[in-house]
Amino acid sequence: MEARPALSIQRSGASQLSNLGVSGGLSSSLSIPSTHLEGTYQKLPDIQQVPSERELTTRPQVHATRVPTNNGVVGHIFSSSSGLSSDLHYSSVLPNEKHSRNSPFISQSPADTASLPLSQSSSSLLPQPTIPSCCNKENSGSWCTDPDFLDFPVSTPVQSGQVENIQRSEDFSKQNDWQEWADQLITCDDALTSNWNELLVDNVTNLEPKMACQVAKPCTTMPTQNQQLPSPSVENLRVVNPSSSANNAPAKPRMRWTPELHEAFVEAVNQLGGSERATPKGVLKLMKVDGLTIYHVKSHLQKYRTARYRPESSEGSSEKKLTSMEEISSLDLKTGMGITEALRLQMEVQKRLHEQLEIQRNLQLRIEEQGRYLQMMFEKQKSGLDKLKVSSSNPENPAATSDATKEAPTKSELESSQRDHLDSGTGTVNNAKSMLERSSREMGGEDMATEAGDLEKTKARVSETSPELAAKRSRIEE
Amino acid sequence: MKFGKRLKQQIEESLPAWRDKFLSYKELKKLVRLISSAESCVEYGKADVEAEFVHLLNNEIDKFNVFFMEQEEDFIIRHKELQQRIKRVIETWGPNGTKPSEAEYKDEMAKIRKDIVNFHGEMVLLVNYSNINYTGSLAKILKKYDKRTGGLLRLPFIQKVLQQPFFITDLVSKLVKECENTIDEVFPVEQEDEEEIVKEQREAITVAGKGIFRNTVAALLSMQEIRRGSSTYGHFSLPPMDLPDSDLIHSFQLNSPIPIV
Numbered sequence: 001m002e003a004r005p006a007l008s009i010q011r012s013g014a015s016q017l018s019n020l021g022v023s024g025g026l027s028s029s030l031s032i033p034s035t036h037l038e039g040t041y042q043k044l045p046d047i048q049q050v051p052s053e054r055e056l057t058t059r060p061q062v063h064a065t066r067v068p069t070n071n072g073v074v075g076h077i078f079s080s081s082s083g084l085s086s087d088l089h090y091s092s093v094l095p096n097e098k099h100s101r102n103s104p105f106i107s108q109s110p111a112d113t114a115s116l117p118l119s120q121s122s123s124s125l126l127p128q129p130t131i132p133s134c135c136n137k138e139n140s141g142s143w144c145t146d147p148d149f150l151d152f153p154v155s156t157p158v159q160s161g162q163v164e165n166i167q168r169s170e171d172f173s174k175q176n177d178w179q180e181w182a183d184q185l186i187t188c189d190d191a192l193t194s195n196w197n198e199l200l201v202d203n204v205t206n207l208e209p210k211m212a213c214q215v216a217k218p219c220t221t222m223p224t225q226n227q228q229l230p231s232p233s234v235e236n237l238r239v240v241n242p243s244s245s246a247n248n249a250p251a252k253p254r255m256r257w258t259p260e261l262h263e264a265f266v267e268a269v270n271q272l273g274g275s276e277r278a279t280p281k282g283v284l285k286l287m288k289v290d291g292l293t294i295y296h297v298k299s300h301l302q303k304y305r306t307a308r309y310r311p312e313s314s315e316g317s318s319e320k321k322l323t324s325m326e327e328i329s330s331l332d333l334k335t336g337m338g339i340t341e342a343l344r345l346q347m348e349v350q351k352r353l354h355e356q357l358e359i360q361r362n363l364q365l366r367i368e369e370q371g372r373y374l375q376m377m378f379e380k381q382k383s384g385l386d387k388l389k390v391s392s393s394n395p396e397n398p399a400a401t402s403d404a405t406k407e408a409p410t411k412s413e414l415e416s417s418q419r420d421h422l423d424s425g426t427g428t429v430n431n432a433k434s435m436l437e438r439s440s441r442e443m444g445g446e447d448m449a450t451e452a453g454d455l456e457k458t459k460a461r462v463s464e465t466s467p468e469l470a471a472k473r474s475r476i477e478e
Numbered sequence: 479m480k481f482g483k484r485l486k487q488q489i490e491e492s493l494p495a496w497r498d499k500f501l502s503y504k505e506l507k508k509l510v511r512l513i514s515s516a517e518s519c520v521e522y523g524k525a526d527v528e529a530e531f532v533h534l535l536n537n538e539i540d541k542f543n544v545f546f547m548e549q550e551e552d553f554i555i556r557h558k559e560l561q562q563r564i565k566r567v568i569e570t571w572g573p574n575g576t577k578p579s580e581a582e583y584k585d586e587m588a589k590i591r592k593d594i595v596n597f598h599g600e601m602v603l604l605v606n607y608s609n610i611n612y613t614g615s616l617a618k619i620l621k622k623y624d625k626r627t628g629g630l631l632r633l634p635f636i637q638k639v640l641q642q643p644f645f646i647t648d649l650v651s652k653l654v655k656e657c658e659n660t661i662d663e664v665f666p667v668e669q670e671d672e673e674e675i676v677k678e679q680r681e682a683i684t685v686a687g688k689g690i691f692r693n694t695v696a697a698l699l700s701m702q703e704i705r706r707g708s709s710t711y712g713h714f715s716l717p718p719m720d721l722p723d724s725d726l727i728h729s730f731q732l733n734s735p736i737p738i739v
Contacts, residue, residue, distance in 0.1 A: 254543070254544060255547075257550065259557075259649075262555065262558060266558065300551065300555075303552060303555055308559060339588070339592075343591060346599065347658075349691065349694050349695055350595070350598055350691075353606060353697055354602045357606055357609050361609060361647070368637065368640060372637065375633060
């Protein structure tokens with residue numbers, strides 16, 4: 001693959017640049033390539049078509065700007081999951097580190113740059129930006145795995161290294177349109193620290209700048225992937241699990257498919273003459289979705305074919321295994337009713353289960369939310385105690401209480417639909433209340449206790465709401 | 479121990495292909511026990527065991543994610559296919575179709591109906607799967623861990639879990655709803671006469687659907703059981719379930735060979 005030759009080019013060039021101060025260098029070197037930007041930018045659309053096997057590293061910015069075209073896909077990516085993991089902890093630390101660690105960067109950058117053969121100067125095009133795959137990986141909930149960035153033994157904030165690298169490669173690439181990227185870089189730079197927490201908390205709303213920032217997001221937790229980079233196997237990029245301790249060899253590409261993506265897939269397949277005639281490569285080309293690899297397409301195509309040509313068996317396979325003598329004996333109940341009735345009954349039960357599952361899930365989310373919130377409050381309280389007790393905690397409390405009560409009703413209304421008996425309900429409330437009060441007393445915060453008490457009072461109050469109302473509410477939420 | 483048993487039961491009753499995709503609760507529990515006894519043992523070191531525990535948990539989570547997403551992908555494909563199939567049937571054999579034939583139409587529709595209902599069931603079971611692994615297992619085992627070791631692993635870890643693909647079942651839920659809508663549209667509630675359908679066919683269809691139906695019932699009941707009462711009620715616990723038609727659902731168990739307690 002062209003990665004290697006490009007890499008060597010990079011290295012040599014990088015060393016020259018290593019003298020540039022990072023922060024100072026940024027703006028100055030960014031301005032250099034601006035003239036070159038125009039030319040190659042138009043080439044990018046072509047680049048995207050190139051099969052992903054030739055995936056080198058990324059032009060994060062490129063991708064960032066191209067993101068809007070795939071909004072449907074990427075948007076979903078972000079909305080569906082933001083595979084948080086311990087990686088996030090790293091990333092939250094990094095922005096701070098960045099500013100204090102400029103010099104170490106420079107020395108490491110030669111290595112850094114190696115991983116970013118971005119400036120495919122003349123020849124190599126960047127087929128498929130890795131970053132987008134990184135972003136696409138959001139589908140799978142994985143933030144971090146971008147081995148490309150990790151091709152250097154860096155434990156330091158990659159993103160700043162990234163920025164540097166990008167900057168360096170910009171100098172090389174005579175044909176790349178870095179203007180827009182440069183702008184983004186600069187904004188990204190400033191935005192990095194501030195955006196970081198936002199990134200952590202909410203799903204990306206503003207794609208472009210954030211994409212660029214996220215691009216820089218270091219996957220520092222993947223040291224073991226360093227060696228794997230050279231093989232351009234896209235699979236490396238798709239490590240799904242943010243939870244993975246980063247030691248799993250990322251040979252399992254995992255992509256989270258969405259209906260929209262599937263629609264695009266089907267269209268592409270149809271254009272190519274049907275599922276039998278379509279080839280993964282062709283489909284991939286037609287789909288023009290960043291971050292999609294041929295492996296994904298291949299496996300998906302296989303599933304698609306199976307589903308089409310054996311519609312009954314694919315659905316019935318799991319069920320037929322269950323047919324046994326014992327099963328038949330319990331048939332009596334159903335056969336007596338007639339098919340439609342039976343199906344309708346089955347449907348009802350299924351719906352019921354689904355309903356309950358949703359309710360339960362909401363409950364769980366709320367519980368965790370409150371747990372987190374309370375935890376935070378405890379900590380605040382604790383620190384507040386060291387300082388002025390009254391003045392620091394008072395302003396917090398009203399706000400906190402209102403928040404608490406806002407959250408509490410939601411949760412309690414859901415809960416109330418679950419409570420058959422007021423006894424058990426009160427029992428829970430009392431339990432929780434006493435627990436809260438106990439822990440808050442440990443903290444020594446009287447205010448917390450009152451607040452917790454308020455929380456519980458609200459809960460108890462709301463749980464007296466009529467069940468119908470609550471049920472209605474959960475339906476609405478569905 | 480009770481929970482472990484219940485979990486095992488539920489796993490037994492789930493679709494065969496899924497059985498090993500659930501959380502290895504037993505193993506993790508063993509580890510937790512090991513941890514608490516290892517605490518006194520200096521050499522082992524609490525940090526190591528914790529690391530091991532976390533590592534295991536992460537592997538489990540990986541397992542869930544992979545499985546879940548595979549299933550999800552399948553569902554997406556099948557969902558689309560069903561829709562297309564319905565369209566095709568309506569267009570060919572429907573009253574306004576190219577070759578209107580009521581018999582064929584009804585026939586195909588019946589098949590589709592069965593398929594859709596089962597498809598719906600499977601999806602719901604997948605959501606249930608996700609839920610079991612979360613509540614029943616992760617939350618539970620983490621709670622045990624914290625209790626035994628006095629650690630604070632639970633809160634941050636759970637936060638992480640909440641973000642995992644397997645827990646975010648929105649897409650599948652959406653498909654489920656769409657399925658329901660489709661069913662309501664295509665099969666409006668009306669009195670159909672069943673005489674035309676061959677008895678064997680009926681039996682075959684019912685049996686085929688039985689697996690999923692049984693699992694669904696089992697899942698509902700298990701859920702109710704799990705939430706019935708807990709010895710350790712904290713503010714992280716789920717309140718008892720409010721299951722309408724609980725009696726009706728219980729009655730489905732009458733003929734079941736496997737007693738569900």
